[in-house]
Amino acid sequence: MAKSFQLTLLGTSAAVPYKNRYLAGQVLMVGNQSFLIDCGEATQFRFKDWGIKTSKIEQIFISHLHGDHCFGIFGVLTSMAMMGREHPLSIYTPKGLEEMVTAVFKATYYSSPFPIHFFEIEPTGLTTQNAPIFENKNLTVHAVPLNHRIPTVGYVFREKPSLRNIRPEKIAELNLSFDDIRAVKSGADFTNTEGVVFPNAELTIDPTPPRSFAYCSDTAFEPSIAPFIKSVDLLYHEATFMQNMAEHAQKVGHSTAEEAAQIAKMAGVGRLIIGHYSSRYDDLLPLLAEAKNVFENTVLGIDGEMYSV
């Protein structure tokens, strides 16, 4: 069975909490690994609400240093320690978070019992040709320069292509060695000792296609984002306002639901999740309708919902 590739939204409100909508934060789970993306105040409360295990988080990605995206970091880090964490944590973030965390730790007489490594991302000058900012055996993460009032980056998570799945019965039938299996999974044909060739297509089935997710929040409408997030299966794009507030949205570095859908369409993504709603909107269905009008495969981001690819 293919491993899971699942996004859980922890908060979908912009700027201030609103009713059941908490502040920015989401967890991407890929198999046994969890990636935390943004960390608004009360993120650790959401971990408890939705059963997120912080022990599985080894990387945190922060988009920008407005409080609604990062004020939860102090509680997350100190609570990880109280739960006995010893293994290291890496945080990818625009400049400033390390200084802030250091100052808060100092004032609160705190020192982390586990190593925290900060990696500063500078959005200026990033291109689609840049190397990943993070990579492990399963996936890569690239940074995307967003268009907000302060340095802000989005993140694109792309699985690496899997090896082909070998048909289990062929292993015994052809008496394949470990080396043979490795070669066949990589796409090679197999030739037995009598010189008979078994084409790869007879021995294997297609692997799960690599899956991908992009996080774009906060940002004004910015078409230059599209090539960075091209064809991702799942895109979370902020939709703070509706289109009748497009001018205001532009001025404050935010997008409308329609603009989020335009980006989804330009980038040819599979599915769009909108979120980061202004607290002026109690009913979100008009935002959904506006987005769907441009990009049909749009869903509302809802706190606590999980979205699988």
Added chain:
Amino acid sequence: MAKSFQLTLLGTSAAVPYKNRYLAGQVLMVGNQSFLIDCGEATQFRFKDWGIKTSKIEQIFISHLHGDHCFGIFGVLTSMAMMGREHPLSIYTPKGLEEMVTAVFKATYYSSPFPIHFFEIEPTGLTTQNAPIFENKNLTVHAVPLNHRIPTVGYVFREKPSLRNIRPEKIAELNLSFDDIRAVKSGADFTNTEGVVFPNAELTIDPTPPRSFAYCSDTAFEPSIAPFIKSVDLLYHEATFMQNMAEHAQKVGHSTAEEAAQIAKMAGVGRLIIGHYSSRYDDLLPLLAEAKNVFENTVLGIDGEMYSV
């Protein structure tokens, strides 16, 4: 009608949130004024949950700079601004909070649109003879040195004695001037133009007795607290553990439920509220029973509950 004197608990968990128990924070409402005492992460979420209006808060009192008592301050301050606050705010706190808030504001490109005044309280050397750290026309607030791992203060709120209540019918009957009324409310007899003396007791009724509340968290068992909080109507005293963990409690600068009750008894308070429970206790009734065994008029602190004097 006497004005309200009411405490609302925002969070009763120690160190980490536990189920419905949030982190340290409470609001004392005296008439139209609200005082925020401690400010754990997600305090602003509790304001929304329990309908607390931040516009009525002009003073915040922080006991100490462990994260579970102060990590909510960033969200409270920035959300106050987003709600249009312009009037000043005063924060009474042990040293370090201003530096921390300044560093966080700087890193997050934020400057407060309303003035924030920090008043540093140094617990060492405080005596019962110290002047109040805050005073307005209705009440005084005194600081109490607590016994925790880092500099920590409790706070005692005491109403000033009210003027006597004049019997309304006497004003017309004796044709009292404003000056007469002021004198009578202060306790004077009244002598009319014919030289007839009307004793004060005939003209007035007793005012509401001054009410008082003390906040003591976090602290190890510390009998020297008792004279500072003598005879308060309501005492909130931490009870992180039960008595079978007294040795551990002492070591980490916390109290047991029994010890909280002993302090209440020594100080001769009216009613004790226990709180700041370790997340090891799911059922709190054993803590209540332990405390009541020493001090009968004890109640469990519960998130969202209001306690009136």
